[in-house]
Amino acid sequence: MESTQNNPKHGIRKLIIALSIVIPIAVAVCFKVKIEGVDLTFLPSIYACINALTAILLVVALVAIKQKKISLHEAIIKVCMVLSVLFLLCYVAYHMTSDSTIYGDLDGSGELEKYELATLSSASKITYYLILITHIILSIAVIPMVLFSYLHAWEGNYDKHRKWTKITWPLWFYVAASGVIVYLMISPYYQH
Structure with missing residues (x-):
């Protein structure tokens, strides 16, 4: 019987855990x-498109x-993995x-003024933060899940x-699709 220490599959699993x-x-x-001094404010629309493309391709792969x-x-799954890294x-x-953008910060001051708070409904704030928080948590959880799923197929x-x-x-589909929704909800508040 082969030792787990010398088994290449054991090493790949350790790598997946480490990456996760x-x-x-x-x-x-x-x-x-x-x-400072580097303007990459154009990137959110690009990574939202990457998320949208990933979501579409995940459906096509299914x-x-x-x-x-x-x-x-x-x-298609390999393309989705590359898109996720990109x-x-x-x-x-x-x-x-x-700088991070605050949901509802119309003037880009970095804090919500009274008039900005008055323009936001409780439902929109709750919806935005619920989608954002679940998106972030699941984007962390999906890393090992995607890698182990791929590894099982590869083996x-x-x-x-x-x-x-x-x-x-x-979960991967939700992360990709919710990334687009988060972008669409926060984009009016980006300061260029």
């Missing part, structure tokens, strides 16, 4: 870093696998070079892959 921990921590740390088009499904890079670059363990993707696919 390191990526969210690195993103959080990058929020504390501010690079349809492809339901139609037993395995090679097409695999190719999204992450754009997201981090934007937040390292731009040819399709039963395990199917079990994982029954949870992973809806």
Whole structure:
């Protein structure tokens, strides 16, 4: 019997776990870093489009696998994974070079004035923050889920892959789609 320490599959699993921990921590740390003099304010619309494309392609990948088009499904999932990495890079670059935008901050002062608070309904604030918070939490949770789901398929363990993707696919789709919704809700408050 092969030792778990020398098993390459064990190493891949450790790498997935490490990435699942390191990526969210690195993103959080990058929020504390501010690079002045670089204007990347155009990025939110780009990463919203990346999220939209990812959501659409996830649906296409689902349809492809339901139609037993395995090679097409695999190719689309790989594109979705690349798009997710591209999204992450754009997201981090934007937040390292731009101040955070506050929902409802019409004048871009960085705080909500009384007149701005008066224009926001409780329902819109609750809706925005509920979508944003679930988007953030699930974007962290989906990292290992996507990677392990992919690993199971890559290893040819399709039963395990199917079990994982029954949870992973809806969460990944939600993260991609909710990213677009968050952008659409916050975009009126971006200051260019």
